[in-house]
Amino acid sequence: MKKNIKRSYKFATKTSLFITLVLTVLIAVFLSVSEAFNIGVLFGFSACCYFVSFFIIQYRVERFIYRRVKKIYDDLTLLESASLRRQPITTDMATLTQEIEKFAKDKKLEIETLTVREEYRKEFLGNISHELKTPLFTVQGYILTLLDGAMDDEKLREKYLERANKGVERLIYIVQDLDMITKLEVGDLSLNIDTFDIVEVVEGVFDLLEMKSAKKKITLTFDMLYSNPILVKADKDRIRQVLSNLVVNSIKYGRFKGTTEISIENLIKNKVIVRVTDNGEGIAKANIPRLFERFYRVDKSGSRKEGGSGLGLSIVKHIIEAHDERIYVESELSVGSEFSFTLEKAK
Structure with missing residues (x-):
């Protein structure tokens, strides 16, 4: 040239x-x-x-x-x-000008990225501080009450120790979830890829959460009768965790006497897509891009009443991405939500 x-x-x-x-x-x-x-x-x-x-x-x-x-x-x-x-x-001033302009654009983009990350870091620290201090203060409160003389009352002592233990269990749950996300992000958590029937795993999740859904009279069901097994290649325990988290969320934000439905469809030749659909509260479009962030809550007051670590969807996303698969979400306020993810079919 x-x-x-x-x-x-x-x-x-x-x-x-x-x-x-x-x-x-x-x-x-x-x-x-x-x-x-x-x-x-x-x-x-x-x-x-x-x-x-x-x-x-x-x-x-x-x-x-x-x-x-x-x-x-x-x-x-x-x-x-x-x-x-x-x-x-x-x-050559023209070449130099082009280099400086390119450098300035790169630095501007870098600064904007760092600004976004700093805001996310501050929000993350605020969220994790809130999540940890609530059970910590609860445990501390019960222990101090016992030290102040309540331990002399046998019934009160047992009651407060049980509540303190629940607070410790919640702390352990949060720390374990954080540890899992960190390992997934850095690739330290190995996946045990195996061939299994995804229908059977879904049925197991339904059985496990039957009592939880019964409290709100929510029906857990398939979209159709799957008489034949659908074999996929993935880490069975991790996919069970993904389905459990998604179904728990659908129950948590589902309407009274609502429905949570799971469907399994062929996507392409070597892929299936698993859909978890409910007719619950739904999610505003503005909140959807941030759903998979750690500790992000759409309705902060309501979701805390329902419990959970605030890490469920983040874990789901990391597990699916660790399988080199994709997760999708569609939702409409007052109509319901659909979370779906792909899996590789077994040959």
């Missing part, structure tokens, strides 16, 4: 031409006055004047730009990015 002429050359060319014209006019006037006018001498003078002016101006301009650009490269630590340091120092 043909390179563009350096702008410094254009500058030197135009300036030299201007100087040459001015000097040529002056020398022509001088020669006319002195009656020694000679067109050959005038032409030779013009050519010499032009080339001498061009080389002097070009050399001086390049040296001027080089010194100042080199000072920028040497002094500004911001310009020590890999993209600039790999390239030699240039005196």
Whole structure:
């Protein structure tokens, strides 16, 4: 590809031409006055004047730009990015401008990303502080009450110790969930990939959560009768955890006498998609992009009454992504929600 002429050359060319014209006019006037006018001498003078002016101006301009650009490269630590340091120092102002503009855009994007991350970090620390201090203060309160004399009452002692134990169990639950997410993120949690019947796993989850759903008279059901097994390749225990978390959420935010339905469909040749659908509260569109963040709650007051660590959906997302699969969510307020994820079919 043909390179563009350096702008410094254009500058030197135009300036030299201007100087040459001015000097040529002056020398022509001088020669006319002195009656020694000679067109050959005038032409030779013009050519010499032009080339001498061009080389002097070009050399001086390049040296001027080089010194100042080199000072920028040497002094500004911001310009020590890999993209600039790999390239030699240039005196072409167009190239330099493009490099600086690209660098500025990259830094602006980096700053915006860091700002978003900082806001997320502050929110995350606030959320985890709230989640941990509630059970901690509960445990501390019961223990202090016992130390203040309540332990002498056998019934009261047993009651407070049981409540303190529930608070400790909640703390352990939160820490275990956080530990699992961290391992999933860094890839330390290994998956035991096996072939199993996803229908059987769903039935097991339904049996496990039958009593919980009965409290709100929510029906757990398939969309149809699956008489034949549907074999998939995944970590059976982790997928059971995914389904449990999704069904628990559908019960937690489901309407009284509602329904939670699971369907399993062929997506493409080697994939199935599992859908968990309810007719509960639904989720506003503004909240959907943040559903899988740690401790993010759509209805903070309501969800805390229902319990949970606030990490369920985050764990679900990380487990599915650890399988190199995708998870989707569709929801509408007062209508219901549908969470779906893909799995690889066994051959």
